[in-house]
Amino acid sequence: MPPRALLTSYRRLFAAPGAVAFTLAGLIGRLALSMYGVSLVVLLSERRGSYGLAGAVSAVGLVTGAIGMPLIGRLVDRYGQARVTVPAALYSAVPMAALLLCVHLGAPGWALFLCSAACSAMPNLGGMARSRWAHLHRDDPAARHLANSFEQALDELCFMAGPVLAMLLCTTLAPEAGLLATGVLGTVGALLFAAQRRTEPPPPVRESAERRHGSPLREPGLRVLVLTFLATGMVFGATEITTVAYADALGHKASAGLLLALVAGGSCVAGLLFGLLTPRRAPGTRFLLCATAMASVLLLPLAAGLGGAGLGVLGAVLFTAGTATAPTMVTGMTLVQALLPRRQFNEGMAMAVSGIVVGISAGAALAGTVAEHAAPGTGYALPASAAGLALLIALAGRRHLAGHGTRVEPPAGEEANGLVGGPMGGPVDGTVNGPAEIGEPIVSPTL
Numbered sequence: 001m002p003p004r005a006l007l008t009s010y011r012r013l014f015a016a017p018g019a020v021a022f023t024l025a026g027l028i029g030r031l032a033l034s035m036y037g038v039s040l041v042v043l044l045s046e047r048r049g050s051y052g053l054a055g056a057v058s059a060v061g062l063v064t065g066a067i068g069m070p071l072i073g074r075l076v077d078r079y080g081q082a083r084v085t086v087p088a089a090l091y092s093a094v095p096m097a098a099l100l101l102c103v104h105l106g107a108p109g110w111a112l113f114l115c116s117a118a119c120s121a122m123p124n125l126g127g128m129a130r131s132r133w134a135h136l137h138r139d140d141p142a143a144r145h146l147a148n149s150f151e152q153a154l155d156e157l158c159f160m161a162g163p164v165l166a167m168l169l170c171t172t173l174a175p176e177a178g179l180l181a182t183g184v185l186g187t188v189g190a191l192l193f194a195a196q197r198r199t200e201p202p203p204p205v206r207e208s209a210e211r212r213h214g215s216p217l218r219e220p221g222l223r224v225l226v227l228t229f230l231a232t233g234m235v236f237g238a239t240e241i242t243t244v245a246y247a248d249a250l251g252h253k254a255s256a257g258l259l260l261a262l263v264a265g266g267s268c269v270a271g272l273l274f275g276l277l278t279p280r281r282a283p284g285t286r287f288l289l290c291a292t293a294m295a296s297v298l299l300l301p302l303a304a305g306l307g308g309a310g311l312g313v314l315g316a317v318l319f320t321a322g323t324a325t326a327p328t329m330v331t332g333m334t335l336v337q338a339l340l341p342r343r344q345f346n347e348g349m350a351m352a353v354s355g356i357v358v359g360i361s362a363g364a365a366l367a368g369t370v371a372e373h374a375a376p377g378t379g380y381a382l383p384a385s386a387a388g389l390a391l392l393i394a395l396a397g398r399r400h401l402a403g404h405g406t407r408v409e410p411p412a413g414e415e416a417n418g419l420v421g422g423p424m425g426g427p428v429d430g431t432v433n434g435p436a437e438i439g440e441p442i443v444s445p446t447l
Helices: 003-013 019-047 051-079 081-105 109-121 125-136 141-172 177-195 220-249 253-274 283-297 299-306 311-322 325-339 342-373 378-396
Strands: none
Touching: 003 141, 019 051, 019 081, 019 109, 019 125, 019 141, 019 177, 051 081, 051 109, 051 342, 081 109, 081 125, 081 177, 125 141, 125 177, 125 325, 125 342, 141 177, 141 253, 141 325, 220 253, 220 283, 220 299, 220 311, 220 325, 220 342, 220 378, 253 311, 253 325, 283 299, 283 325, 283 378, 299 311, 299 378, 311 325, 325 342, 342 378
16 A cells, blocks of 8 residues: 555544644653563663562562552543543652662662562553544544554554664663663653643442442453463563574574564554455454454464575565564454443453553463573574464454444543443444445545
8 A cells, every 4th residue: 555545544544633743742651651561671681680570570570560550540531631630640650760769779689579560550541542533433433443553553663662762762871771761751741741631531420339340350251361461462572582493503693683674564554454444344353354364474484494594584584473463462352342341441451451561471481491501592492383373362262352333432521321332242233344435435444
C-alpha cells in the first residue's frame, strides 16, 4: 500500500478532538517503560560490578509490576484515569529516586530490591490509551480495530527506541542517566496523559457492594487470553536472549541490537498494515488465524539458527517472524474489549500485559540456560515452541472466544445500571459484518 494511503487512513483516526494529545503524552510514558530494564541493568552492572545482582533486581521489579498493574487497573476502572494516574505517577517517582540514591550511597542489596519492588505502581498507559480509543469509537468497530493496530505499532516503536536511547544516555553521560531519564519521562508522560480530560472515558456509575462483579478472570475467555499472552511473552523473551547469544557466537555481538530492532520493525509494520484490513470474521476466529500464523513463521528462525545462517539471513527471517506477532496482539486486545464490560477494561488489559511480562521473564530465563549449555541457534526452539503453545492454548479455549463480536459501548453509566447486556450475560452484538465508515471506507482488503 502506498505510504500516502497509509497516512490517510490513520489520519482519520485522529479526527477526534484530543486524540493527538493523549497519544503523544502516552508515548512519552511508554517510552520510559521500555527504557527501565536496560537502564537498571547497565547502572547496577557498572556501579556494583554484578550482572547477577542487576538481573535479580530487574526481575523483582518485573514480578511486582505484573502484580501491581492489574490492581492499578481496577482502581482506574472504578475511579477514572486521572484520579488514579496522577497519584500513582507521583508515587512511583519516589522509589525510583530512592533507587538512584541507594546506588550512589552504596546501600545494601536488600534496599535495591525493596526500591525496585516499590516501583510497581506506574499505571498501564498503553491499556488506558486503548480504553480511550474504545470510548471515542464505541459505535465504530472498524475504527477500534485501526486504533488497536496503531497502539501495537507504538508499543513496537517504543521497544525499538527505548533500549537504544537508554544505552546512549548510560554510555555517553553517566550510568545513572538512563534511569534518571526513565523516571522523568515516565512521570511527565503520565501526568500529561492524565491532563487530557476531554478524551477520558467516564467511570461507570458506582455499584452497590452486592452487585459488584469480581475479578475479570472469572470470564473464561480472558483466562484463555492471559495464558496465550504469557506464551507469547515467552516468544519475546526467548527470542531476545537467543539472538544476543547467536550473534555473540558469530563474533558480532554488537549486531544483536540491530537484529532485535528488525524483529520489532517487522511487528511495527505488520501492525500498521493489519489495521487497514477490514475485520469481517469474528475476533475469536481472527485470533486463531493469527496464532497459527505466528506459530508457523517462528519456525523460520529455528531453521536459520540450526542451519548456521549468517547475520543477513537471520535478520531477514527475524523481520518476517516479527510480522506475525503484532496481528496476534492486536486481535487479542480486541478480544479483551469484546469479552469484558467497560467497567473492567483497564483491569482486564492490565492482566493481559502482566501475562506478557511474566512470559518475557520466563522465556529469557529459559533461553539463557539453553544458550549456556547448547549449540548456537538451538535456543530458537524455545520461541517456536512457545508460539506452538500459544496456538494450542487458543485452540483449547476457542469455545470461550468464539461468538464474541466487538462490543458496542452504551452511554456512560447504562451498563452499570443493568440497562445493557454484555459478555457476562450474553454478547451485545454479533460478529462484525463489515467496515464502519469514518468519513469513507477505511480499506478494501478483508480479514
